[in-house]
Structure formats: C-alpha cells, structure tokens
Amino acid sequence: MTTVQPRRPRWTITKSALLLLGIVLALATVFPLVWMVTGSFKPADEVNGASLLPSEPTLENFVYVFTQVPFLRYMLNSFIVSAAVTVLALWFHSMAAYALARLRFPGRETLFLMIFSTMLVSLPVILIPTFVVVRTLGLVDTYAGLIVPAIFNAFGIFLLRQFYVSLPAELEEAALVDGASYWRIYRSIILPLSRPILSALTVFFFLTNWNSFVWPLTITSDPDLRVVQLGIATFQQQYASDWNYVLAAATVAALPTLLIFFVFQKQIVESIKSAGFK
Template sequence: MTADTATTTRYRGERRWTPRNVLLVVVGLLVGALTVFPLVWMLSGAFKTVDEVNDPALIPASPTWENFTYVFTQVPFARYLLNSLLVAGAVTLIALWFHSMAAYALARLQFPGREKLFAAIFATLLVSLPVVMIPTFLVIRTLGLLDSYAGLIVPAIFNAFGIFLLRQFYISLPPELEEAALVDGASYWRIYRSIIVPLSRPILAALAVFFFLANWNAFVWPLTITSDPDLRVVQLGIALFQQQYASDWNYVLAASTVAALPTLLVFFFFQRQIVESIKSAGFK
C-alpha cells in the first residue's frame, strides 16, 4: 500500500466516523425504524387471531389465513379493489397522455400567452383540495356524474405537478433532435409520438407511480360523490370495514395489508424509474 493510498483510506475512515456522521446514521436508523414499524405491525397482525392482536403478551400460534378469507367472503372487498384499480389505472393513463402533450406544447411550441398559461397552471399547486371541492362537486352534479366512474375519474385527471415536471424535462432535451426531424419533414405530432414519448419513458414511469398511488389512496373525493356500494373504492371500504369491525383488529389489518400490497409492488418494480426521473429532470 502506497503512502497516498494509506492517507486516502485514513481520511475516508476519519470522515466516515466523525460525530456528525455518526449522529446522522443514528437519526437515519431511528427514522427508518419508525417508518418500518407500522408496516411490520400490520403484516404481523394480519396473520393473528383477535385474541393475539388484543393481547400482545399472548404467545402467537402459527400464522392463520382465516382473516383474509373472512375479508373476501363476508364483504365485497374484491369489488372495492377492482373499483380502485379501474379508477387509478384510468386516471394514470389519461393523465399521462394529456399531461405529456400539454407539457410538450408549453416547452417547445411558440404561441401567444404561453408563459402566462404556464404560470396559471403552476399557480394551481397553491390551491388545496378543500378549496375546490365544493365547486367541483357542483360541476359534477350539474353534469349528472354523481355515483359514476366518470365522476371519480374526470376530476382527478388534471394535475399541475405532472405538467410542471414534464415541461422541465422537455426543456432539458437537446433541441437538435427536433430540428433534425423538422428538416426531414416530420410534423410536431410525429416528433412528439416518435421522439419525445420514447425519451420520456423514465419520467413517465415515475409519474405513473405517483398518479397511481395518489388515486389508489383517494378517500375524500370518493366519499363525497358516491353513495352506491358498488362504487366504493378500497380506502372507503376499509374505513367502513373498520367501523363495522372496530373490535376485530385482525380483520382490519388483513384488509389493510391487501390494500397496501399493490402500492408496495408498484413502488418495488418502478423505484429505479423514480430515481432516474429525479436525476434526469432534477426538479429544476
């Protein structure tokens, strides 16, 4: 080992184990433990009996699947999952389609009022859901979309964050790609479909995860516009399930585990795209 290598190794070791870095590691471990503990408790409780859940001192027996069987046989939980999947999937696909087109127009096309339009869209990020819930409800009621899938899907399509993030990504793309395509006679629609969309796959995948999770976990809006039991989404179904089985936490935890599995799987399979989108777009 040379002197330079030994000095570098010693420097890295000293830098790694400084009191500040040790404190950061301890804080990170505590935050990680606090984050993982509710999930572990939910998973363990989903496979226990009601007595084992209510009495932590009781030695648990072998895991049981009866809780999941009860959830799917005594309540239409599969229907709730299907409704959430349909709504979240439809919103994600439609939102990505329209948001990408709007972001490309705001990033590349020149037309009067472009910057003002983008500023108005961006300003909607400052408006919270409770502020627009009543006007949106009145519009949906006027259109006759209460107690319908359209009423659950259409208001959730627009999201200023998606347009903003995609626009920033499109601005960072080299304009030479489009210029070469224009010289070859390609239209803006052909450029968007053949060049922009393929290059946008990482960030579109990340936005798909965000949109899907947000609509899968939607609760307030479905509660506001739906009263038909056949249109209940999974989060609303769990809330009603919890009211009915308030003392049987094992059933509630089993239902929550089933509802959480799709979100965990989506994040697990698309975590690389999320990281790549953050690096490529940079949130700048």
C-alpha cells in the first residue's frame, strides 16, 4: 500500500507579500500597546528621554494615579454609563429588531429604512441638536444625560434584525399553534437563540461607551461625573511633561476593555458564524 504524502503549501510571491504585510500590520498594532504598558512602569526621566539608562520597573506611577487623582471615580462613572447603556440598548434593540423581522404591520420596511439611514449620520452632525434637547429636558450634568442619548444605535437594530430573519420560521409557528403569544416567543425562544449575537453587541456597546469622549465632554462639567477618557485628557493637560502618569492611567483604563474582549471572544466568533458574515 502506498502512502500519499501531504502536499506542502506552495509559497508564491503574492502569499509571501500578504504574510509580510500581515506581520507589519500586527507589529504596528501591538507596538503602541506594548509601549504604553512598559512606559507605565518606568520613572518619569526614562519615559521623557532624560535618562538613557534602563531602570527597574516601578509601581509608583499607579500609586500616584489612584491616590493623588480620583481615577477610581472616573472608572466608576465610565462603568455605570457603559453598563447601563449596554443593558438598555440590548433590551430595546432586540425588541425592535424582532418586531421589524417577524411582525407584519403597515410601514415596516419604511420604518426599517429610516432607522438604517441614521447610520449615515455622524455624531458631529447631531451633536448640537442633541445637546439642545438634553438641556431642555434638564439632563445636563446628570447620569441620564450621559446614558439616554447613547442608547439608540441603528447598527445594533440592523445586526439583530438580520440575525432574526435567518432564524427558522417553524419555531415561531409551532409556538403559535401551542398558544404562545409573540411576547412569550420573544422571551422564551428568540432571546435564548440570540446569545451569540447579543454577546458580540455587548462587547461593541460597552467598548464604544467606555471609550466615549466627545459626548461626555459636551454634556458634563461636573468633575464628579467625569468619565475615564476625560480623566486621561485631564492628565495630559496637567502632566504634559510627566508621561509616566498618563501612560499608567491609560493602561488602567485599557484593562477592562481587554478583559471583556477575552471573556466574550468565543461568543464573538460564534456570532459572526451565525450571522453569515464572511
């Protein structure tokens, strides 16, 4: 019996160029993160280039960030806003997407087209009108002013609708025959099947609001409501010559984003598969 030797992949110029391009892009992506983390453990003179001799890692930068500046308060504010927006957005977006995907009512396609068209409008275009509405409602310098305008996101409704359209209609038909209402179908059948796509949107919504800067800068002036990104910007203004403090604060702010990505990494991959994206 003859054994068939596996064919080795043939390296062409195109494959080699793509591999080299991928390595360059990976290094360009990872280098700022590595520089930030390593710089956060260095003293000020080494980070600023005043000393060329390497020194031992130090935790003094992190101690200063948490003792001399209310950075924990900034992180708490960001967590409250990000978590509240994520939970409320997933709740309302999933209901809206289910209605647009499964329920038949006049103007459904027109309504979906109007929601989808808002994805073409950038934040600077609606920044002033949104601020006027929030100020009229008396929500300036409040958590509600930070949370409510960020709940609506057409991308979430669009992605969930496409996912619900791909689900087999036989599941709902069988539940309707058994006497289940649409609300029961949504709660008992649709939501459990939506865990992969909801996990991916959880990461998207949380990271988007955790890294939010323009809207919190516009709507708040109270230091007690300052979010983490505004806190880092304040660091850059106060400690422009001490980059070690800025890097330490940025490293601490990046930890929750990395943690939530690694926790939901498997669900993100599953959501991409189930949504049919290539």
